[in-house]
Structure formats: C-alpha cells, structure tokens
Amino acid sequence: AAYDAGEHESYMRKEILEQPTTAQAVLRGRLDERFGTAHLGGLDMDARDLRAVRRVKILGCGSAYYVGQMGAALIEELARIPADAEAASEFRYRDPVIEPDTLYVAVSQSGETIDTLLAVQEVRRKGGRCVGLVNVVGSAIARECDGGIYLHAGPEVAVASTKALTNMFLGFALLALQLGRVRDLSIADGKRLVAGLERLPGQIEEVLAGEDDLVEVAQQLAEARSLFFIGRVRGFPVAREGAQKFKEISYRHAEAYQTSELKHGPLALIDPEVPTVALVPADELAERNIGALHEIDARQGPLVVVTHPEVDLGEIAARRIDVPRNEPELDPILLTIPLQLLAYHAALHLGHDIDKPRNLAKSVTVE
Numbered sequence: 001a002a003y004d005a006g007e008h009e010s011y012m013r014k015e016i017l018e019q020p021t022t023a024q025a026v027l028r029g030r031l032d033e034r035f036g037t038a039h040l041g042g043l044d045m046d047a048r049d050l051r052a053v054r055r056v057k058i059l060g061c062g063s064a065y066y067v068g069q070m071g072a073a074l075i076e077e078l079a080r081i082p083a084d085a086e087a088a089s090e091f092r093y094r095d096p097v098i099e100p101d102t103l104y105v106a107v108s109q110s111g112e113t114i115d116t117l118l119a120v121q122e123v124r125r126k127g128g129r130c131v132g133l134v135n136v137v138g139s140a141i142a143r144e145c146d147g148g149i150y151l152h153a154g155p156e157v158a159v160a161s162t163k164a165l166t167n168m169f170l171g172f173a174l175l176a177l178q179l180g181r182v183r184d185l186s187i188a189d190g191k192r193l194v195a196g197l198e199r200l201p202g203q204i205e206e207v208l209a210g211e212d213d214l215v216e217v218a219q220q221l222a223e224a225r226s227l228f229f230i231g232r233v234r235g236f237p238v239a240r241e242g243a244q245k246f247k248e249i250s251y252r253h254a255e256a257y258q259t260s261e262l263k264h265g266p267l268a269l270i271d272p273e274v275p276t277v278a279l280v281p282a283d284e285l286a287e288r289n290i291g292a293l294h295e296i297d298a299r300q301g302p303l304v305v306v307t308h309p310e311v312d313l314g315e316i317a318a319r320r321i322d323v324p325r326n327e328p329e330l331d332p333i334l335l336t337i338p339l340q341l342l343a344y345h346a347a348l349h350l351g352h353d354i355d356k357p358r359n360l361a362k363s364v365t366v367e
C-alpha cells in the first residue's frame, strides 16, 4: 500500500515526468543573474576556500558515478580545475593519496550507499575535505560530509535513477559555476550559463513531450540481445549512463563505448543484429562522430542517433531523436533524457518490473 505510483503505471515514469519541476527545485534561489554565478549556502566555503582548490575528485556508485563524470567535465570546463570521477566502491581499496588542496565530492541519491560512505570516511580520516551532493536530507553521507548541496529532487522510489540524476548534474553545474567565477570564468560566460540553466527545465519538458515518438524505437531496441551506446568527450558519460539504465531494467546487454574507440575493437561486433545508440551533439566533434556512424551504417548496424536539429546526418540510415540545444557545457543532461525514455519503454515492452529490477536494490547499504 505504501507503494503507490498514482495514475502512473510505475514510479520510474512518474519520476521521469516530474523532472521539469524537480529541476527547478535544485536551482531555486541559487542562481545569481547579476554576477553570473551560483550561491550554495550549504557548501560552507568562502571565496578563499574555493580558490584554494587545486583538484576535484568525485566519488559515487552506479548512475551517481556516471553523472560524476559529467560533473567532472563541467568543473574542468568552467573552472579549469583538473577534475575526475571515480567509482566510490574502488576508491578506498587502492590506498588513495588524499591531498589537502583537493576537493572531494561524494554524490549519492540515497545518501546511504555504503561504498560511497566508506569512501567519504577514508577521505576524512586522512584529513581531506569532502562535500556532498545528496538528495536525502540528513542521510548518513550528508552527515559525514563537510557541508554540501542538497538536490531537492523529492523522494525517488524507482531503482533506476532519473530525476535525482538530473539534479546531480544541475548540482555539479552550480558548483562548477561558483568555482569558475572565483577564478577565470568571465562574467559574460557566467551569465550565459545562468541563462542556460534557467532554460533547462522548459527544455526537459520539450524532450518529454516527444515521448510517443520514442516508443516504437525503444521496442525495437528491446528485441536486440546486445547493443552499443556510443559518445565522445561530453557525450561519453551520457552513453555510459544510457547503457546502465538500459541494462538495469531491460536486462539486455548494453555496452558503452567511446565513439573514437569503435574502430579499435568493437566494430568487429557490428552487424544487422546489433543496434547502436549514438550521441551526436552539434559540437566540434559532430563531423568526426558522423564519420563513425558511416562505419556502422556500412555494416548494416541499426542506428539510433540522439542529436540536435542542426546536425545533418546526410545519407546515413538512422532513426534520429532530436533534443533542443542549450549551452554546449549543459547539453549532456538534455541528451540523457531520451535515454531514460528508451530504457523505460524497452522494459515496459518486455513486461519487466520497471521499478524493482531483478537482483538490484535502490540503495546498497551493506558491503
């Protein structure tokens, strides 16, 4: 009885559709249009503390790890601070070097994932500063961190994370903006990004309005035993997250690959039975990405291309899914939304329990 998705057939779909509203909630009161920056009250770091950060290390598991990779890219691009993400489940086992001028960021929907919690404790035991990007207020990870950013996505029930993941991305954007604006990110760029963030909830709504057009392609993908998700640079973590979501609930083998690495191995697997979902944003890599699509097309590999209206795919036989453009740094999250819908409709078609996929738990709290 506690399990009630209301009029929706599943919590996952309900949570997907909530995103325009929940995205507004994480941004609310935190954007500064005048100075093109963000204000993060919970961070507990002043401009001097923020300037002292020389590296950023993001720690999370599963989808939180993949969105952490998107976050690392945002921080490097906006703040020009070296940043990377690592699976929190591996971190403490390799005797990591903890440095005082590194900012550690733990990212977790539940705030209870044991691997992430133990990674935070490892950082703090060695004197490192760790902030949290956490959805559940007062959770173990939130309490263990030195301040942080609450995600305000509301309760997320479906195992496959959607609205919390989107807010993680937005949380990273706010952090990157604030880190950037105490460094070399110009006020013009700051304002450009603030305006971009303000446009995002509406654009997420636009992508969701295209749901009906994705149902058939999702059903076709569901019939494949194995598929690829490919992307480059900003698009690669999107591909990883897309593949993760697809395998979590459809139980199909979905593998993420860098588009550039296709020719160094997996191209051998491409044939009419193995579809590829390709991320091709209208960026400086679009032409090279399209080159790789030709290689797939020439081997009759079925193609689904998530892209922007400006991108010309020429003669390539592909099912295209267009998403609106934002600022290039913020585009990854809009590219992620259709992948949620593809995974959802594939699993629905296969008759799986969408909210409670086999073998998985919403949060893994034991080692």
Ligand code: G6P
Residues within 6 Å of the ligand: 061, 062, 063, 064, 107, 108, 109, 110, 111, 112, 113, 116, 159, 160, 161, 360, 361, 362, 363, 364
């Ligand atoms: C579990 C779930 C994943 C989730 C991961 C991290 O493994 O099955 O969907 O991404 O935990 O959860 P967290 O609550 O830390 O974000």
